[in-house]
Amino acid sequence: MSEEKAPHHQPFPEDEDGGARPQPTSYTMVEPRFREIYFQFYKETYRPSTLDRRTKELIAIAASLAARCQGCLEGHVKKAMKFGATREQVSEAIAIAIGVNAAAIVDLTDIAADNMQLRLFPERE
Numbered sequence: 344m345s346e347e348k349a350p351h352h353q354p355f356p357e358d359e360d361g362g363a364r365p366q367p368t369s370y371t372m373v374e375p376r377f378r379e380i381y382f383q384f385y386k387e388t389y390r391p392s393t394l395d396r397r398t399k400e401l402i403a404i405a406a407s408l409a410a411r412c413q414g415c416l417e418g419h420v421k422k423a424m425k426f427g428a429t430r431e432q433v434s435e436a437i438a439i440a441i442g443v444n445a446a447a448i449v450d451l452t453d454i455a456a457d458n459m460q461l462r463l464f465p466e467r468e
Contacts (some may be wrong), residue, residue, distance in 0.1 A: 366428040377389065395426075396422075396426045397423060397427045397428050397432075398425040400419050400422045400423035400426055400428060401423055401428055401432060401433070401435075401436040402436070403415070403419040403422075403423075404416060404419045404420055404423060404433060404436045404437065404440070405436050405437070405440040405443070407419050408441075408444070409443065409444060411463055420433060423436075461463055
């Protein structure tokens with residue numbers, strides 16, 4: 344028996360001009376006035392500015408990974424490629440996210456070690 348894979352949630356799938364339009368099945372638990380405020384904020388962040396759209400999408404890839412939003416990640420990878428990102432640039436954005444997340448784990452364990460006054464592997468003197 345073959346199992347059909349459920350489509351991933353994408354809160355803002357791409358429309359024809361590369362912009363975002365909210366899914367009708369998303370945000371159903373958010374009051375309409377708050378949805379509208381969020382949608383306006385989201386659209387504003389992708390308007391032309393000092394960062395080009397490709398750069399914004401590469402940043403969004405790393406942010407999606409940090410936030411653990413699979414639908415966001417898939418949408419932003421597609422948009423980054425549409426706006427001219429190379430596979431190497433997408434890979435580099437992912438590598439940066441990996442590095443920052445690894446550093447966050449080290450930071451948390453350093454703080455825990457300090458709080459517990461614990462050194463599992465002290466440096467050699």
